[in-house]
Amino acid sequence: MFDTMTLTKIGAGLFGAWLILLLGKWGAEELYHAEAHGEQSYVIEVAGAEEAEPEEEIDVMALMAEADISKGEGVFRKCSACHKVDGTDGVGPHLNGVVGRDVASVDGFGYSGALTSLEGDWTEEALFGFLLNPKGYAPGTTMGFAGLKKPADKVNVIAYLQSLN
The missing domain is CATH 1.20.5 (Single alpha-helices involved in coiled-coils or other helix-helix interfaces)
Incomplete structure (x- = not known):
């Protein structure tokens, strides 16, 4: 065979x-050397294109005045897969008492280098920015959550977490 x-x-x-x-x-x-072109290979300029308008500043404290704790508890269910509010850590650190707490300060939890390099407290504004885009706020964070897009959802969750202090 x-x-x-x-x-x-x-x-x-x-x-x-x-x-x-x-x-x-x-x-x-x-034929094609990708490294010679840098990060962006080609730039196509469009005639008559206007520059993007800067994003409007959001007054977090004004939104916090209208926050609804019960709605925040409902939105927090998205977070509860990794975070707990009973003082025990899950995949992520516990979040009771997070508002006003130092960043990356839960004893015994192994934070990523992205969060340990941040300085300051988790203020309402800091939490608002982090909840919008965790990987954009702290590049390199191991938090896999994409973020909350609606401002009302963010302030409601922050108000709920603040009520647990």
Whole structure:
């Protein structure tokens, strides 16, 4: 069934295909050098394009005055998969007493370097910014949550956490 010539043909076919793949890769690398273009390869300028307007500043304290603790408790269910409010740590640190507490200050919890490098307290404004985009606020954080997009949801959660102090 299989003789030496058949095995030689199969081997030559496999090595030939591998050689063609390597030559194609080499040719593509010679034609296009990604590292020469930096992070952004091409910039396409559009005639008449206006600059983006700066985002409107949000007055967190004014929103906090209208916050609803019961709605915040409902929104907190998204957080409760990782965070607890009974003083015990889960995947994330416990959040009772978080408003006004130093950043990365729960004893015994292993914070990521991104949070330990932050200084200050978890004020309402700091929590508002963190809850909007955790990875943008503290690049390198291990928190996998994408964030809360609605300002009302953020202030309601902050008010709920503040009520636990």
